[in-house]
Amino acid sequence: MRPLYFDKATREERNHLSVLRAGAWAKDLPPNEFVKRNQVLYSHPFGKKRIETYVLKDSSGTIVSSMDALQLNFFMTGGLDKPILEKAGFLIASVITPIDQRGRGYASHLLDEFLKIQPWDVGVLHSDVGPAFYEKWGFKKTEAKLYEVDQAVSQPPTSMRIEMKSIDLESFIHHIYELRKKQMVGLPEGKLMIAPEVEFWDWQIERFRFYSKFKGIRLPSPYFEAQLAGEYEYFSVVQNSVTGKAEVLWRDSTRSENLAAIASVVKDWGMKHFSYWANSTQGKVIQEECPMGWRRGKIKFLAEDFLDPQLCDWW
Ligand SMILES: CC(C)(COP(=O)(O)OP(=O)(O)OC[C@H]1O[C@@H](n2cnc3c(N)ncnc32)[C@H](O)[C@@H]1OP(=O)(O)O)[C@@H](O)C(=O)NCCC(=O)NCCS
Known part of the structure; x- marks a missing residue:
């Protein structure tokens, strides 16, 4: 060469x-x-x-x-x-x-x-x-798929009460920072997660702001706190004005009620579909994703060592 x-x-x-x-x-x-x-x-x-x-x-x-x-x-x-x-x-x-x-x-x-x-x-x-x-x-792939949900099929049962409010970015990061750390306690050595940071998250949202501006729309706040059966859950779902669909960037629960909460936000926005990443759950599989993690040193990085990899795909 x-x-x-x-x-x-x-x-x-x-x-x-x-x-x-x-x-x-x-x-x-x-x-x-x-x-x-x-x-x-x-x-x-x-x-x-x-x-x-x-x-x-x-x-x-x-x-x-x-x-x-x-x-x-x-x-x-x-x-x-x-x-x-x-x-x-x-x-x-x-x-x-x-x-x-x-x-x-x-x-x-x-x-x-x-x-x-x-x-x-x-x-x-x-x-x-x-x-x-x-x-x-030495990069290793973590299993993840992109799912799409039609908000009409995941509306909460009328008996279920979901209290929900939009919150600011700082409060959102504060909550999920602690929560992610807690989720890692007790796991074996070498598991990796992207740590939530205000500026990084805002940068992730910047491209959606750009898309909204391009379409002449104002981007609604993408950070939410939901109270489901007395428990607080947090999610971030954002409008993609270019595709006309919403994208979930973070959900700290895999409960189906959590998807129903997201669906109601998306419906209020007048959108019909939203997508999210997971390794197995409800919705139509759109594509296999390929998040990968790497570590220097003696301990080899294993598939599944990179937990919650969604934020690694930002393009
Ligand atoms: C992927 C890419 C960066 C590789 O660049 P490159 O300079 O040709 O890479 P190298 O010569 O070092 O390695 C070539 C290897 O890339 C891999 N590769 C390239 N395109 C691939 C594809 N579409 N699917 C799977 N592997 C692919 C192959 O393993 C290939 O090896 P081979 O030549 O023995 O078949 C180039 O194909 C590219 O720019 N693609 C479009 C942009 C893109 O998809 N980038 C990847 C972002 S994750």
Whole structure:
């Protein structure tokens, strides 16, 4: 292989890459809007502080592969009777090689270089090309499917009373931060979860704000507290104005009543469908997801060590 150079992308290179990425990921958004959306996401406080774009160039300076790395915080179990650790790690996103450069080992070289320089012990990604490509570096897939629910079929029985209110982002994060930590207590060593952070969550919502603005709609608050049979539950469901469907980003309960609570919010918004991630539950399976986790060191990362992986897919 000719000499290759690994580097951080300049702002101009990033803008140029957005056009390439639009070809792969713009979906229902016009490509120029996708480019604008990326600029908005990089300009968000989380984007400015925590996202870096890396490129691999050949000797002529041509970018032959590229990726983003987000710095996230994770909860990790330290073993039975040991406290839950909170540590920084990475989320790899948007790995892309220009079509005419594919199949020459460039993305692999880029990932080799990134994993060498990154200072953390843990990381995650969502693969769009199945698990095999990333397994070479020890990433392991966690089972997860995308389900879609027709809100009409999951309305709560009239006898069931669900008290619900929208809450602010800080309160939402405060509740689920404690709850996620609690869910990890007693689990064996090495289980990984993305730790809830206000700025990261707001950044996740930023793209939905962008979609709403594009459609001339105001995005309603996506954070909720529900009281079901005397117990408090929290969920985050957001309108995707481009697809016309709602997306659940977090639900801390797998009870069907919880889906009914989400369905009633979605119905109030005048939407007919919502989707969520799970490993097995109700709804129509739309697709198999491919969240993957990674750890440096002697203990190999196992499938299912990455718990609650939904937030690793943000594109
Ligand atoms: C995936 C991608 C980044 C690989 O880039 P590359 O520089 O060609 O990668 P490498 O040459 O290092 O490795 C090629 C390997 O990628 C894997 N791969 C590429 N596309 C794949 C696909 N659609 N499905 C499954 N595996 C795929 C194969 O294992 C392939 O190995 P092979 O050449 O032995 O068949 C490139 O195909 C791409 O940009 N695709 C479009 C964007 C995308 O889907 N990115 C993945 C984000 S998770």
